[in-house]
Amino acid sequence: xxxDAIHAGDTTPGFDDPASQEPFGSHLERIEALPTLGPxxxxxxxxxxxxxxxxxxxxxxxxxxxxxxxxxxERIRATPMHxxxxxxxxxxxxxxxxxxxxxxxxxxxxxxxxxxxxxxxLQRMREDLRRAEMRCKQASHAALHDPLTGLPNRTSFExxxxxxxxxxxxxALAFSVAYIDLDGFKAINDVHGHAIGxxxxxxxxxxxxxxxxxxxxxxxxxxxxxxxxxxDIQSEAHVTSIAHKLFDAISAPCMLGTLTLHVRASxxxxxxxxxxxxxxxxxxxxxxxxxxxxxxxxxxAFFSHVPxxxxxxxxxxx
Numbered sequence: 001x002x003x004d005a006i007h008a009g010d011t012t013p014g015f016d017d018p019a020s021q022e023p024f025g026s027h028l029e030r031i032e033a034l035p036t037l038g039p040x041x042x043x044x045x046x047x048x049x050x051x052x053x054x055x056x057x058x059x060x061x062x063x064x065x066x067x068x069x070x071x072x073x074e075r076i077r078a079t080p081m082h083x084x085x086x087x088x089x090x091x092x093x094x095x096x097x098x099x100x101x102x103x104x105x106x107x108x109x110x111x112x113x114x115x116x117x118x119x120x121x122l123q124r125m126r127e128d129l130r131r132a133e134m135r136c137k138q139a140s141h142a143a144l145h146d147p148l149t150g151l152p153n154r155t156s157f158e159x160x161x162x163x164x165x166x167x168x169x170x171x172a173l174a175f176s177v178a179y180i181d182l183d184g185f186k187a188i189n190d191v192h193g194h195a196i197g198x199x200x201x202x203x204x205x206x207x208x209x210x211x212x213x214x215x216x217x218x219x220x221x222x223x224x225x226x227x228x229x230x231x232d233i234q235s236e237a238h239v240t241s242i243a244h245k246l247f248d249a250i251s252a253p254c255m256l257g258t259l260t261l262h263v264r265a266s267x268x269x270x271x272x273x274x275x276x277x278x279x280x281x282x283x284x285x286x287x288x289x290x291x292x293x294x295x296x297x298x299x300x301a302f303f304s305h306v307p308x309x310x311x312x313x314x315x316x317x318x
Contacts, residue, residue, distance in 0.1 A: 188261055
């Protein structure tokens with residue numbers, strides 16, 4: 001009987017026993033003491049405090065009924081036994097609700113912690129992914145660019161040239177390859193050292209980048225040699241004007257501190273498709289034309305203008 005629970009309130013769990021009212025007490029106290037709580041947890045704590053207030057009020061009412069201290073206008077018309085049974089049922093229901101709420105509160109707090117942890121892990125994963133993407137871009141850039149001048153390298157040139165070959169239709173404008181060598185660069189390295197030579201190569205690289213059109217590609221092939229992929233060429237005269245710009249960009253005096261350095265360019269030009277149907281063939285034709293221009297100090301030369309009995313590549317140094 002519920003009345004038995006009231007009269008034996010000191011020993012029966014579930015009514016007056018503090019331990020039965022605080023099954024999660026110590027854990028909830030730690031939760032309430034946290035500086036940051038989710039809105040769901042704060043709402044649950046407010047409801048819990050409201051239930052505690054209702055339980056306290058009902059327990060006070062039950063004790064007053066048990067002690068016979070209700071009278072006058074406060075007297076309940078039902079029998080004391082029935083009143084105590086009703087109060088006991090209310091208290092039991094509220095305590096059951098309180099226990100469920102506390103269990104949900106602890107679970108909610110645990111889920112909030114798990115969610116915060118998942119968010120931190122997701123943020124770390126995003127940062128790791130961003131760093132990995134950056135490293136991948138850096139590795140890709142390093143694989144396709146010359147570390148000294150920052151220009152695209154030979155691998156990049158071959159990729160772009162093959163792409164140009166693959167996209168070249170029967171009605172497309174021709175394209176050409178210009179191979180460039182610096183005359184007198186070896187002497188500068190021998191006299192002033194490789195550090196000065198490297199600085200000169202950086203300056204030449206920047207000049208060449210500004211000398212070509214946006215659709216063209218200038219690359220460093222190693223040492224003092226560069227190559228240029230010229231797209232949408234309309235005629236030999238068109239290529240000649242670009243070759244003059246390349247020659248002038250390289251031949252202009254270069255000021256490095258107190259030094260004034262001079263180098264000349266020898267430019268060999270091969271046209272697709274008459275001077276070669278593959279990237280390798282075009283490079284070989286442009287290289288032969290470059291050595292012809294170097295030997296005769298022409299500035300530039302077309303492969304088609306080299307005498308057929310002089311098409312082998314001679315041994316020469318810059």
